[in-house]
Amino acid sequence: MITADFLVVGGGIAGSSAAAGLAPHGRTIMLEAEDAFGYHSSGRSATYYHFGIGNSTVRGLTAFSRRHFESKTLKGVARSHLSPALFVATSDMLTEMDALRREMGRFTDSLEHIDEVALRKIVPVLKSGDEGLLAGIMDHSARRLDSDALLQDYRAALSQEGGKSVTNARVASIERKDGSWVITTTRNECYAAPVLVNAAGAWCDHVAGMAGVEPLELKSLRRTIISIDAPPEHDARSWPFTKTVVDDFYMLPESGRLLACPVDEVPSDPTDAQPEDYDIALAAAKVEEYTSIPVRRIAHKWAGLRTFTRDRVPVAGFAPDAAGFFWLAGQGGYGLQTAPAMSAITEALITGAPWPDDLEQLGVTESALSVERLKQADKNTEVAPPEARGNA
Numbered sequence: 001m002i003t004a005d006f007l008v009v010g011g012g013i014a015g016s017s018a019a020a021g022l023a024p025h026g027r028t029i030m031l032e033a034e035d036a037f038g039y040h041s042s043g044r045s046a047t048y049y050h051f052g053i054g055n056s057t058v059r060g061l062t063a064f065s066r067r068h069f070e071s072k073t074l075k076g077v078a079r080s081h082l083s084p085a086l087f088v089a090t091s092d093m094l095t096e097m098d099a100l101r102r103e104m105g106r107f108t109d110s111l112e113h114i115d116e117v118a119l120r121k122i123v124p125v126l127k128s129g130d131e132g133l134l135a136g137i138m139d140h141s142a143r144r145l146d147s148d149a150l151l152q153d154y155r156a157a158l159s160q161e162g163g164k165s166v167t168n169a170r171v172a173s174i175e176r177k178d179g180s181w182v183i184t185t186t187r188n189e190c191y192a193a194p195v196l197v198n199a200a201g202a203w204c205d206h207v208a209g210m211a212g213v214e215p216l217e218l219k220s221l222r223r224t225i226i227s228i229d230a231p232p233e234h235d236a237r238s239w240p241f242t243k244t245v246v247d248d249f250y251m252l253p254e255s256g257r258l259l260a261c262p263v264d265e266v267p268s269d270p271t272d273a274q275p276e277d278y279d280i281a282l283a284a285a286k287v288e289e290y291t292s293i294p295v296r297r298i299a300h301k302w303a304g305l306r307t308f309t310r311d312r313v314p315v316a317g318f319a320p321d322a323a324g325f326f327w328l329a330g331q332g333g334y335g336l337q338t339a340p341a342m343s344a345i346t347e348a349l350i351t352g353a354p355w356p357d358d359l360e361q362l363g364v365t366e367s368a369l370s371v372e373r374l375k376q377a378d379k380n381t382e383v384a385p386p387e388a389r390g391n392a
């Protein structure tokens with residue numbers, strides 16, 4: 001039996017950032033089921049940081065996280081670089097564009113209105129005019145994140161504090177014994193600690209079930225990304241991340257190609273998500289609907305799960321029905337860009353430190369992220385209330 005102060009289940013961005021934050025406070029062990037960290041959602045994202053997504057709590061978490069992304073990793077590697085995001089609208093989307101500008105403007109002063117002429121200059125392949133896109137908002141504070149650098153850096157910080165991260169450590173059973181959570185993995189290794197952090201992404205409800213903790217009815221939604229050739233007559237490397245203000249399409253440059261996404265949300269069980277033919281075809285159709293690029297070849301494709309709570313705000317807090325069981329779940333489509341904030345919150349709530357001042361000033365409250373608010377919420381509440389829409 002290996003004992004610790006904190007056991008973190010899940011080695012994605014949520015588990016890794018939480019483990020790094022807890023490590024200075026006690027022996028921390030992070031257990032990952034797969035043979036690589038970040039194998040599931042954290043390794044399949046579009047790696048963007050911007051204010052065009054989520055509700056005001058999510059934007060507050062994003063704003064808090066900026067300082068972390070602006071600095072370098074322990075090894076001196078950049079965690080991110082500035083890379084603007086452009087939110088574009090057809091005539092039918094102008095009301096949503098105004099609402100988005102107002103909401104984003106509460107968290108960044110780097111917004112620029114883009115008219116149709118400027119739109120054509122910035123991304124010449126966009127279909128514009130009466131039948132197409134008419135205007136946009138550029139978020140100049142957006143950033144491209146380096147997910148590998150982030151994951152490695154959090155593990156380096158964990159190990160620097162004497163903590164441990166273990167792959168091929170799939171949690172198979174969880175028991176509460178003498179004030180500790182005792183975990184047994186499928187390889188029959190045993191770990192025990194008084195605090196267990198459930199950061200298992202799409203599997204968080206499953207992990208809770210093993211521990212006899214009431215699930216939060218998280219919903220996993222599959223999203224697909226395709227990679228296509230950029231048109232040779234343009235230099236697409238300078239194009240911004242470009243998304244319709246309503247959730248219909250986005251694309252971004254990547255290593256000389258373009259990534260495109262139909263902003264799909266297909267309900268899925270927790271699984272190793274794979275792209276399905278219909279969603280791949282939809283992604284290609286959206287490229288042709290919004291741009292003049294003919295999709296002749298799909299160079300690469302993948303899918304990943306985005307896992308949400310009922311109100312689409314992540315959850316961080318101890319389970320009211322099980323001592324020492326900490327939920328860190330429901331990071332949805334913003335788990336990378338909010339990870340530094342969620343890590344700071346996890347550290348504060350577990351160690352009993354005060355709620356971070358900066359978060360308070362950004363309007364992020366403990367109750368908005370609490371487990372209790374999900375228990376109290378009307379169970380019939382839709383998974384995507386309109387005010388919380390916005391995806392990446």
Ligand SMILES: Cc1cc2nc3c(=O)[nH]c(=O)nc-3n(C[C@H](O)[C@H](O)[C@H](O)COP(=O)(O)OP(=O)(O)OC[C@H]3O[C@@H](n4cnc5c(N)ncnc54)[C@H](O)[C@@H]3O)c2cc1C
Nearest residue numbers: 010012013014033040041042046048171201304335336337
């Ligand atoms: C297509 C797509 C685009 C996205 N774009 C963005 C973006 O631009 N910006 C952004 O911020 N976010 C984005 N996201 C969302 C982001 O990827 C997620 O919010 C984030 O990765 C969730 O992290 P996580 O650590 O909770 O989950 P995961 O990365 O899935 O990690 C959970 C881990 O728990 C492990 N696990 C499960 N069960 C067990 C067990 N029994 N024992 C041990 N380990 C277990 C799993 O193997 C997994 O590695 C995107 C997601 C997708 C799919």
